[in-house]
Amino acid sequence: MAKLTMIKAITAAMDEELARDEKVQIFGEDVGKNGGVFRATDGLQAKYGKDRVFDTPLAESGIMGLANGLALTGFRPVPEIQFMGFIYEAFDQIAGQMARYRFRMGGSREFPITLRTPYGGGVHTPELHSDSLEGLVAQIPGLRVVTPSGPYDAKGLLISAIRSNDPVVFLEHMKLYRSMREEVPDEAYTVPLDKAEVKQAGSDVTIISYAYMLQASLQAAKDLEKQGIHAEVLDLRTLAPLDEDTILESVKKTGRVVIVQEAQKQAGVANQVARLIGEEGILYLDAPIKVVAAPDTPYPFSQGEEPWLPNKKTIEKAVLDTVNF
Amino acid sequence: MKQLDFEALKHSPSFKPLSVLNEQGDVVNEDMMPDLTDEQLTELYKQMLWSRIVNDRATKLNRQGRLGFFAPTAGEEASQLGSNFAMDKGDFLLGGYRDVPQLVKHGLPLAKAFMWSKGMVNGNKYPEDLAAVPPQIIIGAQYVQTAGVALGLKKKGAKQLAYTYTGDGGTSQGDFYEGMNFAGSFKAPALFFVQDNLYAISVPAKVQTAAKDFADKAVAVGIPSIIVDGMDALAVYAASRQARDYIVAGNGPVMIETLTYRYGPHTLSGDDPKRYRTKEEEDAWHAKDPVVRMKNFLTKKGLWSDDKDKAYTEEVDKEIDDAMKEVESQPAESVAEYLQDEYEVTPPAIQHELDRLNSKEGK
Numbered sequence: 001m002a003k004l005t006m007i008k009a010i011t012a013a014m015d016e017e018l019a020r021d022e023k024v025q026i027f028g029e030d031v032g033k034n035g036g037v038f039r040a041t042d043g044l045q046a047k048y049g050k051d052r053v054f055d056t057p058l059a060e061s062g063i064m065g066l067a068n069g070l071a072l073t074g075f076r077p078v079p080e081i082q083f084m085g086f087i088y089e090a091f092d093q094i095a096g097q098m099a100r101y102r103f104r105m106g107g108s109r110e111f112p113i114t115l116r117t118p119y120g121g122g123v124h125t126p127e128l129h130s131d132s133l134e135g136l137v138a139q140i141p142g143l144r145v146v147t148p149s150g151p152y153d154a155k156g157l158l159i160s161a162i163r164s165n166d167p168v169v170f171l172e173h174m175k176l177y178r179s180m181r182e183e184v185p186d187e188a189y190t191v192p193l194d195k196a197e198v199k200q201a202g203s204d205v206t207i208i209s210y211a212y213m214l215q216a217s218l219q220a221a222k223d224l225e226k227q228g229i230h231a232e233v234l235d236l237r238t239l240a241p242l243d244e245d246t247i248l249e250s251v252k253k254t255g256r257v258v259i260v261q262e263a264q265k266q267a268g269v270a271n272q273v274a275r276l277i278g279e280e281g282i283l284y285l286d287a288p289i290k291v292v293a294a295p296d297t298p299y300p301f302s303q304g305e306e307p308w309l310p311n312k313k314t315i316e317k318a319v320l321d322t323v324n325f
Numbered sequence: 326m327k328q329l330d331f332e333a334l335k336h337s338p339s340f341k342p343l344s345v346l347n348e349q350g351d352v353v354n355e356d357m358m359p360d361l362t363d364e365q366l367t368e369l370y371k372q373m374l375w376s377r378i379v380n381d382r383a384t385k386l387n388r389q390g391r392l393g394f395f396a397p398t399a400g401e402e403a404s405q406l407g408s409n410f411a412m413d414k415g416d417f418l419l420g421g422y423r424d425v426p427q428l429v430k431h432g433l434p435l436a437k438a439f440m441w442s443k444g445m446v447n448g449n450k451y452p453e454d455l456a457a458v459p460p461q462i463i464i465g466a467q468y469v470q471t472a473g474v475a476l477g478l479k480k481k482g483a484k485q486l487a488y489t490y491t492g493d494g495g496t497s498q499g500d501f502y503e504g505m506n507f508a509g510s511f512k513a514p515a516l517f518f519v520q521d522n523l524y525a526i527s528v529p530a531k532v533q534t535a536a537k538d539f540a541d542k543a544v545a546v547g548i549p550s551i552i553v554d555g556m557d558a559l560a561v562y563a564a565s566r567q568a569r570d571y572i573v574a575g576n577g578p579v580m581i582e583t584l585t586y587r588y589g590p591h592t593l594s595g596d597d598p599k600r601y602r603t604k605e606e607e608d609a610w611h612a613k614d615p616v617v618r619m620k621n622f623l624t625k626k627g628l629w630s631d632d633k634d635k636a637y638t639e640e641v642d643k644e645i646d647d648a649m650k651e652v653e654s655q656p657a658e659s660v661a662e663y664l665q666d667e668y669e670v671t672p673p674a675i676q677h678e679l680d681r682l683n684s685k686e687g688k
C-alpha cells in the first residue's frame with residue numbers, strides 16, 4: 001500500500017494489465033517515449049517495448065479505427081485520446097462503430113477496448129480541452145462509461161475496464177490527477193463496473209454525483225453536517241448503464257435528491273438520473289429533484305471558468321433549498 | 326525572380342528545399358531573390374525580430390501568471406512571417422494555436438492576442454475588417470474551413486485567397502486531406518502551409534507518415550506543392566508570393582511545406598523537450614537561426630545594425646507593456662454576458678436562466 005495520486009494509480013493499473021495479458025496494447029498521441037502529456041503512461045514503453053506501447057500519427061479517428069481493427073484481430077486495445085474534446089474527430093469510430101460492432105455481428109465478436117481520455121474543468125486549458133462530454137457518450141447504447149472520483153477507484157475501475165470484453169469509455173477528470181492521494185494497494189484488484197457506491201451514508205438528502213464534483217459534494221456534505229443536515233453522497237462511478245438499484249434505494253431512504261454534474265444543464269447524465277427517479281422513484285420524494293449543473297453555454301475560456309463551474313457553494317445552496325422545501 | 330512552374334510541381338513536388346540565403350545570410354540563389362525594396366526587406370526583418378521579442382516576453386509573462394496559454398514561436402519566424410508577408414490585407418487567415426504572430430501582423434491588435442492567451446472572450450471579438458478567425462485549437466479543423474472560405478471568395482469574385490497553417494502532426498488528420506481535396510476539386514483560391522518543425526509535441530515527424538515528404542501529399546489531390554527552407558525568410562517569401570499570384574489568377578490551390586524548428590517547448594503547459602530531443606539537434610538548428618540569418622543579410626547590405634536592433638527592441642517592449650496594460654484593465658467576464666451573447670434571439674429557456682442568475686446576483 002502506498003498513498004498515490006490518481007495519475008499514478010492509473011499508470012499502475014496499465015502496468016499491471018500489460019504484465020498480465022500480452023494482448024494489451026497501449027497507443028495514442030505522445031504516449032510512448034514522452035509518457036503522455038499528463039505522464040499517465042510514463043515508463044511503460046521503456047518497460048514493455050514499442051510493440052506494446054506506441055505513438056500513433058496525429059489522428060483521433062485513426063486511433064479509434066486502429067483500436068477497432070486490433071480488437072477484431074484478438075488484441076485488447078487501450079487507446080488514449082489526448083483530451084476528451086478531441087473525440088468529435090473520432091465520433092464515428094466510437095459511436096457508429098465501436099459501440100455497435102458487437103450488436104451488428106449478433107454478439108459473435110468481442111470488443112475489449114478501453115478508451116482512456118482526460119476531461120473536466122478548472123485547470124485553465126485552451127478551448128475544447130475541458131469540456132464534460134460524458135453525456136454524449138453515455139447516450140450511446142453498447143458502451144460502458146466509467147469515471148472514477150479518486151485514486152483507489154481509478155486503479156480498480158481501470159483494471160476492470162481493461163479486463164472487460166465490452167468497449168469502455170474511461171474518463172479521467174484532470175483536476176483529480178494530482179490534487180489528492182489515497183491508499184492504493186500495490187497489487188492488482190478490481191472495482192466492479194455497473195456499481196455506484198454510497199460514499200457517505202446519510203438520512204436527510206441524497207447527493208448524486210461523480211468524478212471531481214463528487215469530491216466537491218463530499219466537501220459540501222461536511223459543511224452541511226455542521227448545520228445538522230445528514231447528506232448521503234452517492235458516487236455513480238459508472239455513468240452508463242446506470243446502477244438504478246443503488247440510486248433508487250438511496251432516494252427511498254432520504255426522499256430528497258440533488259444531482260450534481262459539471263456538464264451543462266441541457267447535457268448529460270443528471271437528466272438520465274432525474275428521468276429514472278421521475279419514473280420509478282417519484283412517490284418516495286418529499287421535494288422536487290434539484291440539478292446542479294453548469295449554465296447552457298459552450299465551456300467558457302479560462303477567465304470565465306470560475307463563475308461558470310458548479311462548486312461546493314452552489315451544491316450547498318441546492319441542498320438547503322431541497323431540505324427546506 | 327525566376328518563375329516557378331506550378332503546373333509541373335503538381336505531379337512531382339520539388340524535393341530539394343528552395344533556399345535564397347545561406348546560414349551566413351549571403352544570397353546563394355540569385356534567380357529566386359524576391360524583388361523587395363530595401364524598406365520592405367527591413368520591414369520583414371523587423372516583423373521577425375518583433376516576433377522573437379514577443380515570444381521571449383510572453384514566456385516570462387506566462388511564468389509570472391500574467392498571461393495564459395502560449396505556444397512558443399521562436400525558430401519559426403521565417404516560416405510564419407515570411408509567408409504572411411506575401412499576403413494582402415484582404416486575404417483570409419485561418420491559423421493554428423502557434424500562428425499568433427501572423428494574426429497580429431495581419432491586423433489583430435496585440436492586446437487582443439494577449440487576451441486570447443489569458444482566456445478572455447474579448448480577445449476573440451475581432452475588428453470588422455480583419456479577415457481572419459481566432460487561432461484554431463482542433464488540429465486540422467482550419468484546413469477544411471479554408472476550402473470553404475476560399476470557395477466563398479471565389480463565388481464573390483474577390484481577387485483574394487484563403488491561407489492556412491498546420492504542422493507536421495496536423496498532416497495526419499483526415500481534415501488535412503479533405504481540405505486540400507475540396508479546394509482542389511473546386512479550384513478554390515487556397516494556400517495551404519505545412520510547417521514541419523520535426524515534432525508533434527513529442528512525436529517525431531517520421532512517425533506521421535511513410536511519405537518521403539509531406540509535400541507528396543498534395544500529389545494525391547492534384548495540386549502543386551513545394552518544399553522551402555523554413556529558416557530562410559526570403560525563400561519562404563519567394564515561394565509564397567509566387568504561389569499567391571498563381572492562386573489568385575484562378576489556377577486553384579497550392580501547398581507549401583516549410584522546414585523549420587521550434588526552439589522552445591511545445592507549449593508552456595508542462596512540455597519538456599529534453600524528454601524527446603537531443604541537445605546536438607537543438608544546437609544544429611540554432612546555427613540556422615532565421616532571425617540572425619536575416620539580420621546578417623541586412624547588415625551586410627548596410628541596412629541594419631546592432632544599434633537599430635536595440636532601439637527597435639525598446640519600441641517592441643513598450644508595445645508589449647501597453648498591450649499588457651490594456652489586458653489587465655479588462656473588466657471581469659460574467660456568465661450573464663455569455664448567455665446574452667449565445668444566440669441572436671435569446672430563447673425562453675436561456676432567458677429563464679438569465680433571469681434566475683440576475684435575481685441571484687441582484688441579492
Ligand SMILES: Cc1ncc(C[n+]2csc(CCOP(=O)(O)OP(=O)(O)O)c2C)c(N)n1
Nearest residue numbers: 029086462463464492493494495524525526
Ligand atoms: C484534434 C486534436 N488532436 C490533438 C490535439 C493536441 N495537440 C495539440 S498540438 C499537438 C501536436 C501538433 O503538432 P504539429 O501539427 O506538428 O504542430 P506544432 O505544434 O508542432 O506546431 C497535439 C497532439 C489537438 N489540439 N487537436
